[in-house]
Amino acid sequence: MRDPEQTRQKILEVSADEIHRKGFNATSLSCILARCEISKGALYHHFANKMELGYAVFEEVYAPAFIALWQPPVEAEDPIQGLSDFFSSMSKEMSCDELVCGCPLNNLCQEMSGVDEGFRIRILAMQQQLNLLIATNLSRVSSQLQTDLDFSQVAYFIVSTFHGSSSLSKSSLNKELFDKVIKELCRYMGQLKR
Amino acid sequence: MRDPEQTRQKILEVSADEIHRKGFNATSLSCILARCEISKGALYHHFANKMELGYAVFEEVYAPAFIALWQPPVEAEDPIQGLSDFFSSMSKEMSCDELVCGCPLNNLCQEMSGVDEGFRIRILAMQQQLNLLIATNLSRVSSQLQTDLDFSQVAYFIVSTFHGSSSLSKSSLNKELFDKVIKELCRYMGQLKR
DNA sequence: AGTTTAACCGACCGACAGGTCGGTTGCAAA
DNA sequence: TTTGCAACCGACCTGTCGGTCGGTTAAACT
Numbered sequence: 025m026r027d028p029e030q031t032r033q034k035i036l037e038v039s040a041d042e043i044h045r046k047g048f049n050a051t052s053l054s055c056i057l058a059r060c061e062i063s064k065g066a067l068y069h070h071f072a073n074k075m076e077l078g079y080a081v082f083e084e085v086y087a088p089a090f091i092a093l094w095q096p097p098v099e100a101e102d103p104i105q106g107l108s109d110f111f112s113s114m115s116k117e118m119s120c121d122e123l124v125c126g127c128p129l130n131n132l133c134q135e136m137s138g139v140d141e142g143f144r145i146r147i148l149a150m151q152q153q154l155n156l157l158i159a160t161n162l163s164r165v166s167s168q169l170q171t172d173l174d175f176s177q178v179a180y181f182i183v184s185t186f187h188g189s190s191s192l193s194k195s196s197l198n199k200e201l202f203d204k205v206i207k208e209l210c211r212y213m214g215q216l217k218r
Numbered sequence: 219m220r221d222p223e224q225t226r227q228k229i230l231e232v233s234a235d236e237i238h239r240k241g242f243n244a245t246s247l248s249c250i251l252a253r254c255e256i257s258k259g260a261l262y263h264h265f266a267n268k269m270e271l272g273y274a275v276f277e278e279v280y281a282p283a284f285i286a287l288w289q290p291p292v293e294a295e296d297p298i299q300g301l302s303d304f305f306s307s308m309s310k311e312m313s314c315d316e317l318v319c320g321c322p323l324n325n326l327c328q329e330m331s332g333v334d335e336g337f338r339i340r341i342l343a344m345q346q347q348l349n350l351l352i353a354t355n356l357s358r359v360s361s362q363l364q365t366d367l368d369f370s371q372v373a374y375f376i377v378s379t380f381h382g383s384s385s386l387s388k389s390s391l392n393k394e395l396f397d398k399v400i401k402e403l404c405r406y407m408g409q410l411k412r
Numbered sequence: 413a414g415t416t417t418a419a420c421c422g423a424c425c426g427a428c429a430g431g432t433c434g435g436t437t438g439c440a441a442a
Numbered sequence: 443t444t445t446g447c448a449a450c451c452g453a454c455c456t457g458t459c460g461g462t463c464g465g466t467t468a469a470a471c472t
Contacts, residue, residue: 413472414471414472415470415471415472416469416470416471416472417468417469417470417471418467418468418469418470419466419467419468419469420465420466420467420468421464421465421466421467422463422464422465422466423462423463423464423465424461424462424463425460425461425462425463426459426460426461426462427458427459427460427461428457428458428459429456429457429458429459430455430456430457430458431454431455431456431457432453432454432455432456433452433453433454433455434451434452434453435450435451435452435453436449436450436451436452437448437449437450437451438447438448438449438450439446439447439448439449440445440446440447440448441444441445441446441447442443442444442445442446
């Protein structure tokens with residue numbers, strides 16, 4: 025019955041969901057405890073404090089999921105097509121509820137980057153890793169692309185637009201505005217080809 | 219000595235700055251009171267509660283400032299050039315501290331749209347107003363632009379990218395990433411012309 | 413001068429946050 | 443079977459938050 029590792033994973037999983045929905049500060053420990061059906065003592069046995077729990081969620085849940093999400097489309101034979109399909113399927117298949125929660129990385133960046141150094145450096149590292157991933161794979165097919173493109177610049181641009189569009193969908197409470205931006209993003213990416 | 223209107227304005231001004239820097243929830247009334255050098259009673263004489271204060275800040279400070287900021291570049295003879303100059307001067311002239319605070323509208327959207335309906339509808343209205351402003355002015359010079367452009371779609375795309383880039387700059391703590399995205403955004407806008 | 417009232421004061425309140433700590437429980441090794 | 447300790451419990455602590463309210467002050471009007 026007693027399984028410390030499972031307890032820890034459960035805490036991480038529930039915390040990740042709560043933080044995704046409400047943000048880090050608005051997430052209360054008591055809410056996590058209730059959903060996990062454990063005591064405060066159990067949580068503080070596994071994590072030193074709320075911050076450390078947040079860092080653990082980032083490193084053990086968000087970061088791996090983030091890479092697992094972006095890597096396949098970017099490493100497709102045609103990364104432009106891969107990303108276009110990726111974004112399009114997102115606006116088609118994703119439920120409105122999920123969409124409105126936004127990207128966990130972007131949410132945390134907005135909320136915590138300016139407040140806590142520990143979150144900032146982790147988020148920055150993640151963004152640079154994603155940027156490198158995209159830029160590398162664009163340069164891989166550079167022969168099919170316009171000349172004089174700054175791949176890193178293009179990669180940051182694509183991710184920024186994606187994050188900005190997920191922000192938009194929060195206020196509209198439906199996918200309409202999100203879809204519009206994604207359409208234009210796909211059109212932009214198509215123009216990268218020569 | 220006693221000037222209720224001045225007191226009210228001072229509260230709005232200080233609150234706007236605090237909310238911009240820390241976000242709505244993280245802004246404490248006691249901090250506002252200290253900076254204004256007034257008592258809690260004075261604040262609650264002018265505003266019913268924290269939410270109403272937030273709405274007043276949005277409507278009387280953020281919204282006018284937002285329109286005053288975007289209108290001139292968009293209504294320039296050449297809106298594409300106007301926006302390019304607008305964005306470029308932003309990344310040049312803005313101090314790093316200001317940049318890291320992000321756009322008040324985008325910040326509030328991220329933080330409050332999913333939590334409070336009153337904020338959500340105000341933010342949505344503001345976004346639609348801005349979108350209309352940009353789309354209208356793009357269609358004004360449509361003869362100089364590519365055919366088959368969806369102006370509303372393009373407008374949402376531009377604003378999304380801008381907001382996304384301001385999010386990025388929070389984690390990097392300098393203008394580097396912001397500049398990159400803005401450069402690519404200007405390149406994209408240039409391509410809108412035929 | 414007296415009266416009224418908007419403007420303002422600040423002590424106080426309950427709710428809830430994150431965090432602590434002495435005690436209990438279950439399991440595994442000796 | 444006993445014992446040691448990781449795992450877990452939950453009452454309690456301190457601090458801060460938004461919000462209340464009875465009282466005071468200044469100024470405008472009669």
